[in-house]
Amino acid sequence: MSRHGTKRYWRIQGYDGLTLIFDRTVGLGQFTEDQMKNLLRALTAKAALDFDEIVGAYAKRGTRIATNHLVVHREFAYPTLNCGNGPHFAAAIVDETGKIKRHPQLR
Secondary structure (H helix, E strand, O other): OOOOOOOEEEEEEEEEEEEEEEEEEEEEOOOHHHHHHHHHHHHHHHHHHHHHHHHHHHOOOOOOOOOOOEEEOOOOOOEEEEEEEEOOOEEEEEOOOEEEEOOOOOO
């Protein structure tokens, strides 16, 4: 339970264009924000990238082989993380009804 008495969850979704390709909800305490970022990178890599693109995504920035394929973007006001372009994956903190909640402090 959160400090407001409602349970919170991570809702993880993957889209290929407008088509939902992945949808999973897990308890908020099961992943830290950094773990969720890494999970989004892994899901995006599996669904969207070939081996060379994955190597480039982990290469040192500014090098010849570096790419931005696995950069995770974070929304400012709401706890939503996004990774990828096509397919792409997002994770948001939601309540029991699926409504996105303002950012709680994550550990």
